[in-house]
Amino acid sequence: MQHRIIVLGAGYAGGIAAGRLARRLHREDVAITLVNAEPDFVERVRMHQLAVGQELRPRPLSEMFAGTGVRLKIARVTRLDVDRRTVTVQAVQAADGSDVTDGFDGFDGTEELAYDTLVYALGSGWNDQGVPGAAEHAHQIASRPGALRLRERLSRLAAGEPVVVVGAGLTGVEAATEIAEARPDLDVSLAARAGLGDWLSPKGRRHLRKVVDDLGITVHEHTVVHAVEAGHVVAADGRSVPSAVTVWTTGFAVHPIAQATALEVTGAGRIVVDRTLRSVSHPDVYAIGDAALMTGPGDKPLRMSCASGVPMAWQAADAIAGRLTGGKVPNVPLRYFNQCISLGRREGLIQYVTADDRAVRTALTGRLAALYKELVCKGAAWGVAHPLLVPTGPRRITRQLPRTNPTDTPTTTSAPPAAADSPARTPAP
Numbered sequence: 001m002q003h004r005i006i007v008l009g010a011g012y013a014g015g016i017a018a019g020r021l022a023r024r025l026h027r028e029d030v031a032i033t034l035v036n037a038e039p040d041f042v043e044r045v046r047m048h049q050l051a052v053g054q055e056l057r058p059r060p061l062s063e064m065f066a067g068t069g070v071r072l073k074i075a076r077v078t079r080l081d082v083d084r085r086t087v088t089v090q091a092v093q094a095a096d097g098s099d100v101t102d103g104f105d106g107f108d109g110t111e112e113l114a115y116d117t118l119v120y121a122l123g124s125g126w127n128d129q130g131v132p133g134a135a136e137h138a139h140q141i142a143s144r145p146g147a148l149r150l151r152e153r154l155s156r157l158a159a160g161e162p163v164v165v166v167g168a169g170l171t172g173v174e175a176a177t178e179i180a181e182a183r184p185d186l187d188v189s190l191a192a193r194a195g196l197g198d199w200l201s202p203k204g205r206r207h208l209r210k211v212v213d214d215l216g217i218t219v220h221e222h223t224v225v226h227a228v229e230a231g232h233v234v235a236a237d238g239r240s241v242p243s244a245v246t247v248w249t250t251g252f253a254v255h256p257i258a259q260a261t262a263l264e265v266t267g268a269g270r271i272v273v274d275r276t277l278r279s280v281s282h283p284d285v286y287a288i289g290d291a292a293l294m295t296g297p298g299d300k301p302l303r304m305s306c307a308s309g310v311p312m313a314w315q316a317a318d319a320i321a322g323r324l325t326g327g328k329v330p331n332v333p334l335r336y337f338n339q340c341i342s343l344g345r346r347e348g349l350i351q352y353v354t355a356d357d358r359a360v361r362t363a364l365t366g367r368l369a370a371l372y373k374e375l376v377c378k379g380a381a382w383g384v385a386h387p388l389l390v391p392t393g394p395r396r397i398t399r400q401l402p403r404t405n406p407t408d409t410p411t412t413t414s415a416p417p418a419a420a421d422s423p424a425r426t427p428a429p
Contacts (some may be wrong), residue, residue, distance in 0.1 A: 002031040006115040010036035013289030013309035016120030017317045020387035022068040024321035033071045047147040048175045052182035055254035064385040102109040124290035127253035133228035138248035162242045167249035168192030180215035181344035187216040207365040211343045277316035288312040297355040325395040340373045
C-alpha cells in the first residue's frame with residue numbers, strides 16, 4: 001500500500017518539498033500529489049520586474065516535474081479536514097473559461113483527496129492591514145495576477161504622473177526602485193513607516209539612500225498611510241500625497257484555510273510547527289514557507305521570505321523521509337546569512353546579517369551586488385527543479401502510519417472549513 005503524500009502549493013517551498021520527497025523515497029512506496037492553482041511555477045521574488053514590463057521565463061510545472069513521479073493537480077484548495085485527513089479541491093479555469101489542466105491530472109468540479117502525510121505550503125498574499133481604501137484603490141505585487149494588473153496600469157500613465165509605494169521594507173524598496181528605473185518619467189515616491197533602510201548597516205543605508213536619490217525617488221519617512229483614495233493617499237498626520245497609482249507592500253497575510261481547521265495556529269493563521277516543521281497539534285501535517293511559524297536563533301520567528309521557505313522545505317522533506325524510512329530526522333536550527341535586495345537592474349545591496357537576521361557592518365553594493373541577487377533568484381528557481389544538491393538514491397519505506405478512512409467520524413471537532421478567498425485575520429499588534 002503506497003503512502004499518500006499531498007503537497008499543497010507549488011511555490012518555492014512546496015515545489016522543493018515535493019521534488020525532494022520524490023527523490024528521497026522509492027516510487028513504488030509513495031504516491032506524491034502536488035496541488036497548485038496555476039500550471040506554471042511563479043518566481044514570486046521577481047514580481048516587481050514583471051510589473052514594469054519585463055518578460056519572465058515561463059516555467060511550466062509539467063516540465064519541472066517531468067519524470068519525477070509527482071502527480072500534478074491544477075486546482076484550488078477549498079477545504080481541509082485534518083481529522084479525516086482529506087483535502088477538497090476545485091477545478092481551475094482560465095479567465096476565458098478554457099481548461100488549464102491539459103497535460104495534468106485534470107478533473108471537473110470538486111474532488112476530495114485523502115492523505116497520510118500533508119505538506120501545507122499555501123504561502124501568503126498581500127495584506128491591506130485593514131486600511132480604508134487599500135483593497136479598492138491600491139495595487140499589489142504579491143501574486144502574478146496582481147503584478148500583471150499593475151503592469152497594465154503603469155503602461156497607461158503619462159509622464160509626470162505620481163506613483164506612491166506604501167511600505168519601505170524589502171518588497172517596497174525593490175518595487176519603488178524598479179518602477180523609477182524603468183519609468184524615469186514618472187514621479188515615484190516611497191512612504192516609509194520609519195527611517196529609510198533603518199534595519200540596514202550604515203554602509204547599506206548610505207548606498208540605499210544614494211540609489212534612491214539618483215533615481216529621483218521622493219521618500220516620505222516616518223509616514224503612516226491612514227487611508228487610500230482615488231488619486232491620493234492620506235497620512236496619519238492628515239497630509240495628502242498625490243497618487244495616480246498606489247502600490248501596497250506593507251506585509252503579507254497567510255492563506256486562511258488553516259485557521260478554520262483544528263490545527264494549532266497563531267492569531268494570524270500561521271501553523272505552529274516544531275524544529276522538523278511538523279505541526280505541534282497534528283503530527284501527520286507539516287507546514288513550510290510563509291504558512292508556518294517556526295522559531296529560529298534567539299527564539300525569533302522566521303520571517304516570511306524565500307530565504308526562510310527554501311531551507312524549511314529541505315528540512316521538512318528530509319524529516320518526512322527520515323521518519324518513513326527509519327533514517328535520520330534532521331533537527332538543524334535554521335539561520336540567515338544575508339538579505340539580497342535588487343535596486344533596479346543595475347544596482348543591488350547584499351546586507352550580511354547575524355543568524356537571527358540582524359545587520360552586521362559588512363554589505364556588498366553596486367553592480368556586483370545586483371549580479372549576486374540575480375544569481376540568487378536564478379538559483380532559487382533552479383533549486384525547485386533540482387532539489388537535491390547531492391543526488392542520492394531513493395530509500396524504501398519501513399514505517400507506515402495508521403491510515404484513516406475519510407468516511408470515519410472525526411475524533412475531534414474542527415471549525416467549519418474556510419472558503420479559499422475568505423479574508424485572513426490581521427495579526428494582533
